[in-house]
Amino acid sequence: MTPTPLSSVRTARPRTILAVAALLAVGIAVVSGIKAIDVGGAAAALTHARPELLVAAMGLYLLSQTASGLMWGVCQGAGDVRIAMPTTLGLHWIARASCELLPAGLGEALRVAAVRRHPDGARAGTWRIAGALTGSKVIDGVVTAVVVLVIALATPLPGAAAGLRWTALAGVGAFAAAGVAWRLGRGRLPVRLAPARMRRVSARLAEGAGVLSDPAGARLAGLLALLSVLLRIACLAVLLGALGIAPQAAPLAFAAIVLAGVVPGAPGGVGAREVVLLPALALAHGVPGADALAFSMAVQAIALTTSLVAGGVALLWLGPSLARGRRAAGEPVPDLEQVPAVAVATRA
Numbered sequence: 001m002t003p004t005p006l007s008s009v010r011t012a013r014p015r016t017i018l019a020v021a022a023l024l025a026v027g028i029a030v031v032s033g034i035k036a037i038d039v040g041g042a043a044a045a046l047t048h049a050r051p052e053l054l055v056a057a058m059g060l061y062l063l064s065q066t067a068s069g070l071m072w073g074v075c076q077g078a079g080d081v082r083i084a085m086p087t088t089l090g091l092h093w094i095a096r097a098s099c100e101l102l103p104a105g106l107g108e109a110l111r112v113a114a115v116r117r118h119p120d121g122a123r124a125g126t127w128r129i130a131g132a133l134t135g136s137k138v139i140d141g142v143v144t145a146v147v148v149l150v151i152a153l154a155t156p157l158p159g160a161a162a163g164l165r166w167t168a169l170a171g172v173g174a175f176a177a178a179g180v181a182w183r184l185g186r187g188r189l190p191v192r193l194a195p196a197r198m199r200r201v202s203a204r205l206a207e208g209a210g211v212l213s214d215p216a217g218a219r220l221a222g223l224l225a226l227l228s229v230l231l232r233i234a235c236l237a238v239l240l241g242a243l244g245i246a247p248q249a250a251p252l253a254f255a256a257i258v259l260a261g262v263v264p265g266a267p268g269g270v271g272a273r274e275v276v277l278l279p280a281l282a283l284a285h286g287v288p289g290a291d292a293l294a295f296s297m298a299v300q301a302i303a304l305t306t307s308l309v310a311g312g313v314a315l316l317w318l319g320p321s322l323a324r325g326r327r328a329a330g331e332p333v334p335d336l337e338q339v340p341a342v343a344v345a346t347r348a
Contacts, residue, residue: 040290042290042291042293042294042297043294044290045243045244045290045291045294046243046294046297046298048244049242049243049294049298050241050242053238053239053241053242054239054242054298054302056238057235057236057238057239057242057298057302058302058305058306060231060232060234060235060238061231061232061235061302061303061306062306062310063231064228064229064231064232064235065092065093065096065228065306065307065310066089067224067225067227067228067231068092068140068224068225068228069088069089069092069093070085070089070224071136071139071140071221071224071225071228072088072092072132072133072136073085073088073089073092074211074217074220074221074224075132075133075135075136075139075209075211075217075221076088076115076129076132076136077217078132078135078210078211078214078217078221079124079128079131079132079135079207079208079209079210079211080124080128080207080208080210081115081120081121081124081128081129081132081208082120082123082124083115083118083120083121084120087118087120087318089314090314090317090318091111091114091115091118091314091318092111093307093310093311093313093314094110094111094114094311094314094315094318095107095108095110095111095114095311096307096310096311097307097308097310097311097312097315098110098111098311099307100303100304100307100308108133111133112126112129112130112133114322115129116129117322118318118321118322119321119324124208125204127201127204127205127208128204128205128207128208129208130205130208131204131205131206131207131208131209131210132208132209132210132211133208134205134208134209135208135209135210135211135212135221136211136221138209138212139211139212139218139221139222139225140225140228142176142222143222143225143226143229144225144229144258147226147229147254148254148255148258148259151251151252151254151255152255154251155251155252155255155284229254232254233250233251233254234250235302236250236253236254236257236299237250239295239298239299239302240253240295242298243291243294243295243298244291245281245285245287245291245295246285248285249281249284249285249287252280252281252284252285253277253280253281253295253299256273256276256277256280256281257273257276257277257299259276260273260274260275260276260277261273273296273299273300274293274296277292277295277296278292278293278296281295
């Protein structure tokens with residue numbers, strides 16, 4: 001086993017310090033805000049929620065994340081990561097459950113590891129899997145940023161969410177610039193500027209992110225991402241109705257939750273979400289702090305419960321094949337060092 005280079009250890013420390021500082025800042029803000037909120041009132045609002053609407057919200061969340069999993073499957077297929085769609089959905093739900101339990105997006109790292117452990121994923125290789133995930137994140141990010149931008153332009157956002165329209169606009173611009181650069185470079189790093197190993201990694205990543213250069217695949221993935229977003233907003237509307245809050249606040253709540261997700265923090269976005277969501281609902285729709293906190297808690301509970309149940313079922317189903325790992329593949333697993341140094345061209 002090759003030891004970790006000292007340079008990578010040194011570069012990790014500033015990021016760790018920034019992440020800890022962000023977590024502390026969010027924690028201080030949350031504690032300060034909750035002091036002014038009737039937590040008992042929030043608990044009472046949850047106990048009086050309409051159970052049939054809570055079940056409906058869980059169903060809509062299930063459909064939303066299923067559409068997101070289908071989008072990821074389309075991106076994997078375009079990137080030559082050949083895994084059956086039902087299996088892809090199972091892996092997606094395992095990753096979603098991990099994201100609800102692990103902080104700072106570590107669940108997405110587990111997603112790559114889970115696909116790598118599957119026999120079909122092992123044949124694709126880690127970098128191609130990561131490339132397919134990158135392609136899906138780019139498409140999902142563009143669609144989400146456009147939806148948030150429309151919401152921000154159509155609805156005056158108050159308080160901590162006031163700058164959301166500029167954040168969304170900057171996000172769309174960044175994704176557009178990255179897409180243009182990808183198209184011009186065909187997914188490759190400049191050959192003369194990158195070392196040989198980096199060129200091989202870039203080639204594998206570009207192969208995995210083939211959906212970005214596949215117009216038909218990108219359109220299908222974009223439509224599935226949009227469907228997922230619309231179902232998510234519908235889920236929030238039903239959840240607001242279950243708590244006796246105007247469902248019309250759902251687009252604003254979605255935009256605020258997206259903004260809060262920019263800040264890395266606790267599992268499921270707990271903490272950062274409350275900092276943005278509570279004042280936005282209070283200032284824009286006059287929602288009392290206790291009811292807004294109850295809604296935020298319900299959002300977390302719906303996502304956590306649904307993800308854990310679906311992820312648990314998927315783990316029971318796929319667990320044996322993941323445990324067998326590479327041995328079930330029946331052929332050698334491609335390794336980065338086995339790839340010729342000249343293999344830098346991507347698929348057409």
